[in-house]
Amino acid sequence: MSATASNQSTGAEGGASGSSEDAHQDSGEYECNICLDTAKDAVVSMCGHLFCWPCLHQWLETRPNRQTCPVCKAGISRDKVIPLYGRNNTSREDPRDKAPPRPQGQRSEPENNGAFPGFNFGDGGFQMSFGIGAFPFGFFASNFNMGDTRPPAPGPETPQAAEEQFLSKVFLYVAMLFIFWLLIA
Amino acid sequence: MANIAVQRIKREFKEVVKSEEVAECHIQVELVNDSFTELKGQIAGPPDTPYEGATFNLEIKIPETYPFNPPKVKFLTAIWHPNISSVTGAICLDILKDQWAAAMTLRTVLLSLQALLAAAEPDDPQDAVVAKQYKENHPIFLKTARHWANIYAGGTIREDDYDNRVIQLKNMGFDPHKARVALSTHNWNVERAMEHILNY
Numbered sequence: 297m298s299a300t301a302s303n304q305s306t307g308a309e310g311g312a313s314g315s316s317e318d319a320h321q322d323s324g325e326y327e328c329n330i331c332l333d334t335a336k337d338a339v340v341s342m343c344g345h346l347f348c349w350p351c352l353h354q355w356l357e358t359r360p361n362r363q364t365c366p367v368c369k370a371g372i373s374r375d376k377v378i379p380l381y382g383r384n385n386t387s388r389e390d391p392r393d394k395a396p397p398r399p400q401g402q403r404s405e406p407e408n409n410g411a412f413p414g415f416n417f418g419d420g421g422f423q424m425s426f427g428i429g430a431f432p433f434g435f436f437a438s439n440f441n442m443g444d445t446r447p448p449a450p451g452p453e454t455p456q457a458a459e460e461q462f463l464s465k466v467f468l469y470v471a472m473l474f475i476f477w478l479l480i481a
Numbered sequence: 482m483a484n485i486a487v488q489r490i491k492r493e494f495k496e497v498v499k500s501e502e503v504a505e506c507h508i509q510v511e512l513v514n515d516s517f518t519e520l521k522g523q524i525a526g527p528p529d530t531p532y533e534g535a536t537f538n539l540e541i542k543i544p545e546t547y548p549f550n551p552p553k554v555k556f557l558t559a560i561w562h563p564n565i566s567s568v569t570g571a572i573c574l575d576i577l578k579d580q581w582a583a584a585m586t587l588r589t590v591l592l593s594l595q596a597l598l599a600a601a602e603p604d605d606p607q608d609a610v611v612a613k614q615y616k617e618n619h620p621i622f623l624k625t626a627r628h629w630a631n632i633y634a635g636g637t638i639r640e641d642d643y644d645n646r647v648i649q650l651k652n653m654g655f656d657p658h659k660a661r662v663a664l665s666t667h668n669w670n671v672e673r674a675m676e677h678i679l680n681y
Contacts, residue, residue, distance in 0.1 A: 329583070330548060330583045331485055331488060331489060331548075332488075332489060332492045332493070345584075351485075351583070354549055355549055355583045358549040358550065364582065365582075366582040366583035366584040367582070369582060
């Protein structure tokens with residue numbers, strides 16, 4: 297009889313301590329892993345660990361070369377943390393205005409339609425089309441001469457030298473015409 | 482000191498004091514001054530190691546940049562261990578250097594040190610003499626570590642033959658600690674230990 301009574305009492309104690317532990321865990325669940333206080337300007341890493349943004353920012357600043365999660369050492373970076381916005385956020389100011397700014401939420405854009413941005417002729421303007429104009433030249437220059445050992449330059453007075461000079465002038469004029477055409481097109 | 486460091490230490494101090502490891506006398510932390518910049522730690526030697534039953538005191542200094550940089554920890558109690566200097570008590574442990582992470586606490590540091598006592602890394606030594614003995618004369622290393630733990634840290638297992646050799650040198654007028662270091666360094670060969678003391 298006494299044994300059952302003691303069992304009951306220990307059972308009740310166990311239950312009570314369990315509930316108080318639960319209450320404690322509830323308060324600890326939203327603590328920053330760095331300052332151990334309730335997270336302010338909360339952000340969460342991709343590995344799921346909660347921090348105050350100012351704390352995490354300082355941690356990332358402390359070791360810019362080796363950015364790892366302070367809890368699990370997974371890779372972490374400024375662009376890969378997600379801010380948490382509660383509903384009853386009484387302060388109306390944008391948290392990103394605070395220093396250090398909290399990174400923005402990530403909205404992944406739908407798939408890009410063009411593979412190479414240089415091919416967008418429509419909205420590219422001068423710089424875009426110039427990039428395209430130069431592209432084949434670079435291509436020719438880098439590919440068609442590759443591996444060729446160039447013959448030694450001919451002597452100055454030979455007919456070969458004159459011919460080469462003429463050719464190079466022709467190519468220069470063609471190139472200038474081409475660039476001019478690109479400008480007015 | 483930066484406010485965040487003080488806040489952190491205050492919270493951690495409570496955490497360690499409340500933790501079940503303290504209740505089981507495995508680790509302990511005491512304040513040295515009121516500014517929370519310096520603490521005294523204590524760890525129990527882990528079971529099934531030469532350090533079993535011994536208690537080791539640690540000096541813990543909290544840098545201003547804590548917790549973004551690790552606390553500076555060293556052994557105040559002399560210890561014979563490959564990763565702890567037998568002369569200065571300096572510790573070679575990655576989490577106290579480049580592997581530190583801001584979410585680590587005094588509690589995890591002390592538990593890591595306890596784990597270091599149980600699992601030495603002789604290939605990354607702090608004390609080369611101890612590491613060499615650990616690898617080449619492991620039974621002597623175990624006895625030496627037990628002897629040091631018994632003499633300096635309250636370990637319960639006595640190594641009578643080592644005690645006797647230290648007493649032998651002490652009776653010849655040598656300082657007992659120096660004699661113990663020399664004997665430990667030379668695998669408890671009395672003649673070579675004497676040469677060592679006389680030459681240095």
